Amino acid sequence: MQANGRDKNDLETLSLSDSAMAQLYRGELSRSDKWRTRLDTTTNWALTTTAAVISFGFANASSPHVTFIVGIWMVISFLLIEARRYRYYDLWNRRVRLLEDGYWAPMLRHEPIDPDAIRELAVELSRPQIQLSLFSAISTRLNRAYGPILIVLLLSWFVKVYSHPQPPDSFGEFVERAHVGPVPGGFIMVVITVVALLAAYLFISSFFVRAPLGELRPRPRSRRAVLWESFYRPYVFSRPRRRSRARAPSQPPPSSPAH
Numbered sequence: 001m002q003a004n005g006r007d008k009n010d011l012e013t014l015s016l017s018d019s020a021m022a023q024l025y026r027g028e029l030s031r032s033d034k035w036r037t038r039l040d041t042t043t044n045w046a047l048t049t050t051a052a053v054i055s056f057g058f059a060n061a062s063s064p065h066v067t068f069i070v071g072i073w074m075v076i077s078f079l080l081i082e083a084r085r086y087r088y089y090d091l092w093n094r095r096v097r098l099l100e101d102g103y104w105a106p107m108l109r110h111e112p113i114d115p116d117a118i119r120e121l122a123v124e125l126s127r128p129q130i131q132l133s134l135f136s137a138i139s140t141r142l143n144r145a146y147g148p149i150l151i152v153l154l155l156s157w158f159v160k161v162y163s164h165p166q167p168p169d170s171f172g173e174f175v176e177r178a179h180v181g182p183v184p185g186g187f188i189m190v191v192i193t194v195v196a197l198l199a200a201y202l203f204i205s206s207f208f209v210r211a212p213l214g215e216l217r218p219r220p221r222s223r224r225a226v227l228w229e230s231f232y233r234p235y236v237f238s239r240p241r242r243r244s245r246a247r248a249p250s251q252p253p254p255s256s257p258a259h
Contacts, residue, residue, distance in 0.1 A: 021103055028095045035089035042082040043145050046075050050149050054156050061164045066180050068157035069188070072195065075153060079146045083137035090132040095124055135202070142199060143206035150199050157192070 053071030057063050102117020142150075161177050168174040178185035178192075 021099070025096070025099045025104070028092055028099065031092040032089065032096050035085060035092060038085045039082055039089060042078050042085065046078040046082075046146065046149055049074050049078070050153060053153065057156065057160055063160075063164075065157060065160045065164075065178070068153060068160055069180065069192075072150070072153050072157070072192075075146065075149055076195070079138065079141060082141050082146075083134060086137045086141055087130050087132045087134070090137075091124075091128065091130055094131070095121060098124070139202040139206035142203045147199070147203045150196075154192070154196055 049071055053067055057065070057067045057071075098117050098121040102114035102121065106113045162168065162174060168177065175185045175189055178188045180188055
């Protein structure tokens with residue numbers, strides 16, 4: 001009778017545990033979907049701004065090229081906003097992947113759950129921390145969405161300055177055309193060049209730096225962090241060490257019996 005009661009209690013405990021994990025998975029998946037929708041919203045803003053800027057800038061020859069500079073500034077602002085949102089999306093999506101990879105997948109394979117994944121999930125729940133750096137988020141979003149948008153805007157600005165109203169006779173004239181009000185054209189050229197080089201560096205580095213997990217990327221089991229990747233820190237945080245069990249106080253050696 002005691003054995004049957006114990007088995008019944010174990011089954012009830014397992015059923016409650018599965019129900020709690022299902023509710024946790026549903027909640028984390030809902031959070032991940034909400035932040036994913038916010039990413040799509042910011043990208044739509046950038047695409048709409050780019051289309052409007054190009055349409056207005058090339059509408060006639062008298063349209064100023066400052067319109068493209070404003071468009072570039074707005075797209076960069078959207079990129080920074082989306083990078084911040086992407087870091088939060090990565091936080092919730094990481095929890096979803098830990099649940100799928102460490103709990104649900106082993107259950108479907110009729111295998112024991114992954115204790116490392118569950119332990120890592122417990123740490124994430126008890127001490128939430130954004131593990132994706134801002135540089136890694138920016139480079140990832142440049143790779144997936146904003147790189148082509150910035151390329152189109154930069155090329156459109158170059159074509160506008162070079163061809164309207166007619167091609168320049170010298171490079172000095174081209175630089176002079178780039179002025180915006182009292183700001184000289186040389187300064188504008190330097191700023192545009194720096195922005196283009198920085199965007200190109202982050203875009204190219206995204207192909208070599210460890211990317212975030214994402215929906216279709218498995219969770220890494222074990223890997224040493226490369227030194228140069230610490231600048232981007234895509235999951236290069238040191239794992240918390242397990243607390244060593246408190247050792248029992250040493251017993252004094254037994255006293256020898258008196259003869």
